[in-house]
Amino acid sequence: MSENKLLAHLRATIRADGPISVAHYMGEALLHPRWGYYPRRDPLGRDGDFITAPEISQCFGELIGAWCAVAWELMGAPTPVDLVELGPGRGTLMADALRAIGKAKPALIKAMRIRMVEASPALRVIQERTLSGLPATWHDDVSSLPPGKLLLIANEFFDALPIRQIARGPQFWHERMVALDEAGGLCFAVSPAPTPLGNAIDASLANAPPGSIVEIAPAAIAIVRALASRLAEDGGVALIVDYGHAEPAAGDTLQAVRAHKYADPLAAPGEADLTAHVDFAALARTARDAGCTVHGPATQGAFLTALGIEARVDILARNARSPEQAERVRSGARRLIDAAEMGTLFKAMAVAHPSIPPLPGFEPAD
Numbered sequence: 001m002s003e004n005k006l007l008a009h010l011r012a013t014i015r016a017d018g019p020i021s022v023a024h025y026m027g028e029a030l031l032h033p034r035w036g037y038y039p040r041r042d043p044l045g046r047d048g049d050f051i052t053a054p055e056i057s058q059c060f061g062e063l064i065g066a067w068c069a070v071a072w073e074l075m076g077a078p079t080p081v082d083l084v085e086l087g088p089g090r091g092t093l094m095a096d097a098l099r100a101i102g103k104a105k106p107a108l109i110k111a112m113r114i115r116m117v118e119a120s121p122a123l124r125v126i127q128e129r130t131l132s133g134l135p136a137t138w139h140d141d142v143s144s145l146p147p148g149k150l151l152l153i154a155n156e157f158f159d160a161l162p163i164r165q166i167a168r169g170p171q172f173w174h175e176r177m178v179a180l181d182e183a184g185g186l187c188f189a190v191s192p193a194p195t196p197l198g199n200a201i202d203a204s205l206a207n208a209p210p211g212s213i214v215e216i217a218p219a220a221i222a223i224v225r226a227l228a229s230r231l232a233e234d235g236g237v238a239l240i241v242d243y244g245h246a247e248p249a250a251g252d253t254l255q256a257v258r259a260h261k262y263a264d265p266l267a268a269p270g271e272a273d274l275t276a277h278v279d280f281a282a283l284a285r286t287a288r289d290a291g292c293t294v295h296g297p298a299t300q301g302a303f304l305t306a307l308g309i310e311a312r313v314d315i316l317a318r319n320a321r322s323p324e325q326a327e328r329v330r331s332g333a334r335r336l337i338d339a340a341e342m343g344t345l346f347k348a349m350a351v352a353h354p355s356i357p358p359l360p361g362f363e364p365a366d
């Protein structure tokens with residue numbers, strides 16, 4: 001097996017500067033321009049490492065497209081409007097959503113500009129192919145999106161953003177770092193000095209017992225803060241779908257997945273997908289503080305059911321070319337909504353300008 005160049009680079013960094021934060025590690029492992037995970041590959045699908053809702057069932061993107069059409073009406077049908085997707089993977093969700101929008105609300109197709117926020121050059125190429133012929137533009141990050149009214153979607157984007165971990169010691173909070181073991185491999189080590197990050201954790205976790213690990217997601221919070229201030233100023237909505245918890249929770253949720261199996265997150269940096277649970281409560285608090293209303297979170301099962309996934313599946317199954325294809329349609333949709341699969345762990349949450357009335361799929365906003 002060839003030498004892992006990112007591991008060699010991280011080892012040199014740690015030897016020179018000392019242990020690095022989990023966020024530093026995650027950022028390099030996922031997005032290092034030469035040796036990072038995303039910039040070089042298509043990680044999705046059966047031959048890749050993991051699979052996401054839009055790759056499981058076309059219903060997912062279609063229902064989100066229909067949701068966008070209603071949200072746009074509730075915004076007052078502004079023209080122009082930016083339809084933005086964060087971390088679009090293969091572009092499948094956007095393609096399915098556009099098909100549904102074209103049917104439900106052709107006027108929105110005319111009014112919108114498609115903007116894809118994607119850090120990976122390899123995935124951009126695939127997205128361009130998926131959307132071929134459509135007038136889309138690509139952005140490296142949300143900070144380069146021009147001002148204006150927004151309809152934004154993000155599926156399994158926030159779980160890929162770097163987290164920091166803090167561990168409760170007998171007296172203080174200490175940051176959990178990535179260090180070197182005696183053999184020169186990567187290992188976790190708790191920093192001996194207390195960390196002021198203890199002040200950043202939710203008050204309900206402040207008295208967690210020694211040994212507890214609490215995660216904070218500065219990158220996710222910064223993006224939601226920027227988006228929410230924009231939404232509060234210019235108008236619009238953002239729909240976030242991801243896996244994670246609705247209430248603050250302690251626990252180490254950093255996970256690596258390679259070829260559809262869990263792996264050691266430190267074993268092969270850049271070769272496995274790394275994600276962590278999304279803390280919806282922290283994102284909701286950030287959005288409210290920036291002047292937005294928060295709708296949900298609802299479980300993905302409840303959200304898709306309220307949007308009519310069952311009726312959509314019936315139509316697709318009826319029009320299927322064979323009984324086997326009809327069964328594939330049904331089992332794909334079940335995977336999205338079943339509690340034992342993605343139905344409960346995954347959540348949907350919308351962040352909106354306060355003038356926007358209750359949005360489909362959610363109980364009335366708080």
Ligand code: SAH
Nearest residue numbers: 038052087088089117118119120155156160
């Ligand atoms: N939304 C897609 C893909 C999810 S995988 C789906 O549901 O299938 C995560 C996506 O986010 C990939 O496209 C990845 O390249 C992108 N990504 C990860 N970190 C990013 C960052 N910091 N900025 C922009 N895109 C990022």
